[in-house]
Each structure stands twice: as C-alpha cells, then as structure tokens.
Amino acid sequence: MTSFRTPGARSGRQERFTRTRRWWALAAVSMLQFLIAVDVTVVNIALPSIGADLGAGPQGLTWVVAGYTLVGGGLLLLGGRICDLLGRRRMLLLGAALFGAASLVAGAAPDLPWLLAARFGQGAGEALASPAAMSLIAMLFPAPRERARALGIWGAISSSGLVGGVLLSGVITELLDWRWIFLVNLPVVAVVLVAVPLLVAPDGARRAAGGSGDTAPADASAPVRRRPDVTGAVLLTAGPLALVYGVLRAAEAPWGDPQVFGPLAAGVAALGLFVLVEAKSANPLVPLSFFANRTRTVANAATVLLSAALSTSFLLVTLYLQQVLGMSPLQAGLAYVPFCAAILASATVVGRVIGALGLSGAAIAGLLATAAGTAWLSRLPVDGDLWTDAMPGMVLVGVGMGVGLIALQNAALHGVTEDDAGVASGVQRSVDQLGGATGMAVLVGAAVAAGASGDIDAAVEGYRTAFTWATAGVLVATAGVALFARRAGRA
Numbered sequence: 001m002t003s004f005r006t007p008g009a010r011s012g013r014q015e016r017f018t019r020t021r022r023w024w025a026l027a028a029v030s031m032l033q034f035l036i037a038v039d040v041t042v043v044n045i046a047l048p049s050i051g052a053d054l055g056a057g058p059q060g061l062t063w064v065v066a067g068y069t070l071v072g073g074g075l076l077l078l079g080g081r082i083c084d085l086l087g088r089r090r091m092l093l094l095g096a097a098l099f100g101a102a103s104l105v106a107g108a109a110p111d112l113p114w115l116l117a118a119r120f121g122q123g124a125g126e127a128l129a130s131p132a133a134m135s136l137i138a139m140l141f142p143a144p145r146e147r148a149r150a151l152g153i154w155g156a157i158s159s160s161g162l163v164g165g166v167l168l169s170g171v172i173t174e175l176l177d178w179r180w181i182f183l184v185n186l187p188v189v190a191v192v193l194v195a196v197p198l199l200v201a202p203d204g205a206r207r208a209a210g211g212s213g214d215t216a217p218a219d220a221s222a223p224v225r226r227r228p229d230v231t232g233a234v235l236l237t238a239g240p241l242a243l244v245y246g247v248l249r250a251a252e253a254p255w256g257d258p259q260v261f262g263p264l265a266a267g268v269a270a271l272g273l274f275v276l277v278e279a280k281s282a283n284p285l286v287p288l289s290f291f292a293n294r295t296r297t298v299a300n301a302a303t304v305l306l307s308a309a310l311s312t313s314f315l316l317v318t319l320y321l322q323q324v325l326g327m328s329p330l331q332a333g334l335a336y337v338p339f340c341a342a343i344l345a346s347a348t349v350v351g352r353v354i355g356a357l358g359l360s361g362a363a364i365a366g367l368l369a370t371a372a373g374t375a376w377l378s379r380l381p382v383d384g385d386l387w388t389d390a391m392p393g394m395v396l397v398g399v400g401m402g403v404g405l406i407a408l409q410n411a412a413l414h415g416v417t418e419d420d421a422g423v424a425s426g427v428q429r430s431v432d433q434l435g436g437a438t439g440m441a442v443l444v445g446a447a448v449a450a451g452a453s454g455d456i457d458a459a460v461e462g463y464r465t466a467f468t469w470a471t472a473g474v475l476v477a478t479a480g481v482a483l484f485a486r487r488a489g490r491a
Contacts, residue, residue, distance in 0.1 A: 022140050025199040026150055029133040030157040032096055032192045035185050036126045037161025038168065039103075040069055040311075040436075044318050045169040045329045046178040053178065056112045065315070066244055066437050067116055071123030072130075073433025074237025077285040080131035080426020081228050087203025088132045088139070093196060095129025100189035107183035118182075134425035136200065138413055148351045148410055155406035156347030164340070166318065170333020232285040235274040240434050242267035244441040250449075286423055296424065298484045299363070299411035300431045305477040306367060306404055307432045308439020309374055309470040313397050315440060316447060316463050317390060320380060324460060325390075335386055339394045346402030353403055359411045360485035366404020367478040371471050373397035378467035382460045400474075405432075443469055 102121030246263035373396030412428035447462035
C-alpha cells in the first residue's frame with residue numbers, strides 16, 4: 001500500500017502527523033482533479049468568443065468541448081493500467097505536468113487546430129493523473145468509512161470543478177480574455193508538482209504487514225515491467241470518437257449518408273475489436289474477469305447514463321440561459337451558484353447517506369433526484385424565468401450529482417486491491433467521461449434535430465426533447481441499480 005515517509009518506530013505524535021499529511025495529500029490531488037473537472041465545462045460559455053477569435057464554426061467548436069473528454073475517457077483505462085504497473089505517484093506527477101503544458105499551449109493557440117491539439121493533450125494528461133489520484137486515495141484510506149469520507153471530499157471538489165468551470169468561464173470571458181480560462185491552470189499545477197513529492201512516498205514503498213512503517217525489500221516492491229495494451233487504448237479512444245462524429249453529423253444529414261453511417265459503423269467495429277483484443281491480450285487494459293464483480297459492473301453501467309444526463313444538462317442549460325433568456329456570459333455563470341451550492345451541500349453529507357442507506361440506496365436516491373431535475377427541465381418554456389422554470393431543475397440535478405455520482409464511484413471501487421485499484425479507478429473515470437461525451441452527443445443531436453427549423457421556439461422544443469430522453473436514461477439506470485440491490489439482498 002502506498003504510504004508516507006515515516007521512521008521505523010512511530011510515536012503517537014508521529015502517527016497524528018502522518019495522518020495529517022495524508023489529508024494534505026488528499027487536498028493536493030483534489031486540487032488537480034478540480035482543474036481536470038474545470039476544463040470539462042470551462043469552454044462552454046467562452047465558445048462564441050473562441051469562435052470569433054479563431055474563425056471557427058459550430059462543428060469545430062463542438063470538438064473543443066468533446067475532444068477533451070473523449071480523448072481523456074478513451075485513454076483513462078490505459079492510464080489506470082500504467083499507474084498499476086509503473087507507480088501511482090510517478091504517473092500523477094507526469095499527468096499533471098502534461099496537463100499543465102497542454103494548458104499553456106491552449107492559452108497561446110494561434111488557430112483552431114492548435115487549440116484542438118492542446119485539448120487532446122489535456123485529455124491525455126487527465127488520463128494519467130485522474131486514475132492515479134483516485135487509486136492513491138483508495139490505497140491511502142483503506143478503511144471503508146475513511147475511504148467514503150475521502151472520496152466524498154474528492155468527489156465534491158471534482159464536482160464543484162464542473163460548475164466552477166462555468167463560473168470561471170463567464171467571469172474570465174467577460175472581464176479578461178478566453179485564453180485565461182486555460183492559463184489559470186498553471187499556478188495550481190505548479191503547487192501540485194511541488195506538494196505531492198513532499199507528502200506522498202515514492203512508488204514502491206510499502207508498509208509491513210504489522211503496520212510498523214518498515215518497507216518491504218526493494219525487489220518485492222519494484223514496479224512490474226510489462227508492456228501495456230496500447231492497441232486496446234487506441235481502439236477504445238477511436239471508437240467513441242467515430243461514434244460522436246457520426247451522431248453529430250446525423251443532426252445535419254440522413255442516417256444513410258456515408259458521412260453518418262460510415263463513422264457509426266467504424267465506431268461500433270472499433271469497440272467490438274476492443275473486446276476481442278482484451279479477451280486475447282496477455283496484458284489487457286481491463287481483464288474481462290474484472291467485470292465478474294457485479295457490483296462494479298452495475299455501478300459503471302449506471303454511471304454511463306447518469307453522466308450522459310449531467311453533461312447534457314450543463315450544455316443545454318447554459319445555452320438556454322444565454323440564447324433564450326438573454327443572459328450575458330457573466331450572468332449565466334453566476335446563475336450556476338445555487339447549483340454549485342447544491343452539489344457541495346449534498347456531497348458533504350453523502351458519507352452519512354451511504355451509512356444510512358447503503359451504497360445502493362444512496363445511488364438510487366441520487367439517480368432519482370437527477371431524474372426529477374431533468375424531468376423539470378423537460379418543460380422549459382420559451383418565455384421562461386430563471387428562478388421558477390430553470391433553477392428548481394438545476395438544483396435537483398446538482399443534488400443528484402453530489403449523491404449519486406459519489407455513491408457510484410464508491411461502488412465502482414468495491415473490493416479493490418493493490419493490484420487492481422488503478423484499473424478500477426480507470427474504468428470508473430473512463431465510463432464517466434465516455435458516457436458523458438457520447439451521451440451528450442446523442443442528446444444534443446436529438447435537440448438539434450428537433451429544433452432544425454432554427455427559430456427560438458424550435459430550439460427550446462429541442463432542449464425539452466433532450467431532457468426527456470435524459471430522464472428516461474436515468475430512470476433506466478435507477479431501475480437497474482434497484483433490481484441488482486434486490487437480488488443481492490436475496491443472495
């Protein structure tokens with residue numbers, strides 16, 4: 001288990017100091033995860049300014065949003081596997097450095113191709129840093145109660161980053177320049193790169209079984225040198241990219257058009273090949289036996305549908321506030337303050353909710369809150385009001401996110417060990433990212449198709465259609481978790 005630098009014989013005072021350093025380490029990795037989450041949503045409100053500055057149209061700007069999450073999500077499994085093989089602290093620092101360098105390039109991008117390349121680089125940095133951070137937390141807090149509390153804090157900070165991205169985007173775009181939405185990452189990354197080596201022991205240090213703090217012999221703790229499954233990672237990244245491209249094209253062309261059907265077929269084929277590669281690979285990204293744990297499998301499947309609804313809500317509510325209600329970027333960003341407060345408030349009590357209801361009960365409660373929120377948003381009117389028509393749904397979605405997503409994250413780490421903590425973390429983050437990006441493409445595509453006439457009434461009708469579909473997806477996830485919990489209770 002990853003540990004801290006401590007003497008062989010520890011006094012009670014030293015034990016307390018070590019525990020304090022562990023929570024400081026949690027704060028450091030949570031700061032990085034906050035930035036990673038921020039960059040999922042930070043471009044949304046700034047997209048018109050980016051398009052005007054770089055001469056980009058709607059299709060190019062869509063990839064500024066989706067490219068980051070798709071590349072990050074597609075490579076997360078590879079990142080999780082590399083963390084298990086080469087060391088979690090080492091990969092956390094490498095991922096943070098890559099994320100920071102890509103943020104610098106994004107802030108200085110002279111044109112759209114450079115910006116897209118930088119966004120892909122940020123996604124690759126996330127693919128290393130995020131599973132490393134999550135698996136470090138799982139190992140540093142092995143007790144179930146402490147782990148739930150730590151993941152609750154980490155999840156709250158991560159979730160608030162998604163909303164913080166919207167707030168920062170509105171403030172920075174209106175008061176400074178859109179380039180600063182990326183450049184503000186640099187000082188935080190610098191803090192993480194300095195703090196983590198001071199707080200977390202180098203990879204390979206292990207506590208003795210008796211907990212005395214002695215380390216195992218070097219040969220017993222050295223990283224295992226095995227070649228990771230790069231082919232599987234390429235297929236898992238290319239498949240969703242092709243699917244999203246096809247779905248987005250379907251909003252503008254018939255399903256039988258080669259530019260629609262071709263990418264969709266290629267995406268399905270890539271994902272099918274991914275399963276075959278994993279079944280035959282000596283060192284798969286994710287051994288298929290990993291999914292024999294039904295708790296993890298159900299949690300990850302439910303995460304796909306929940307993340308799709310959450311990602312869609314972020315984008316469409318932002319568009320509704322600016323394009324329908326006529327808010328400025330700053331006003332639209334500030335409108336998310338109650339939403340952010342709902343996430344933080346619910347995430348701070350999610351540990352107690354899990355203790356009272358269990359993981360399944362907490363997940364169901366979060367999913368139902370999300371479904372209630374998207375159902376409320378499915379009735380958005382053209383002449384709407386922020387506080388009566390949009391805000392109740394936004395707050396309910398925030399509560400659902402703070403409870404449901406964190407409960408599912410805990411369930412996705414059910415029964416992890418030192419050998420597969422990185423894989424479990426990578427799978428969970430990957431389905432979160434890919435589910436959110438792919439689901440957003442499907443639901444936003446439905447919204448665009450429903451509002452094809454181009455007037456404001458049609459656009460709002462499209463939003464309502466997308467939220468209705470999102471509600472149905474979350475209810476399916478709720479039913480799946482409830483059915484699993486019922487069967488598990490009988491076993």
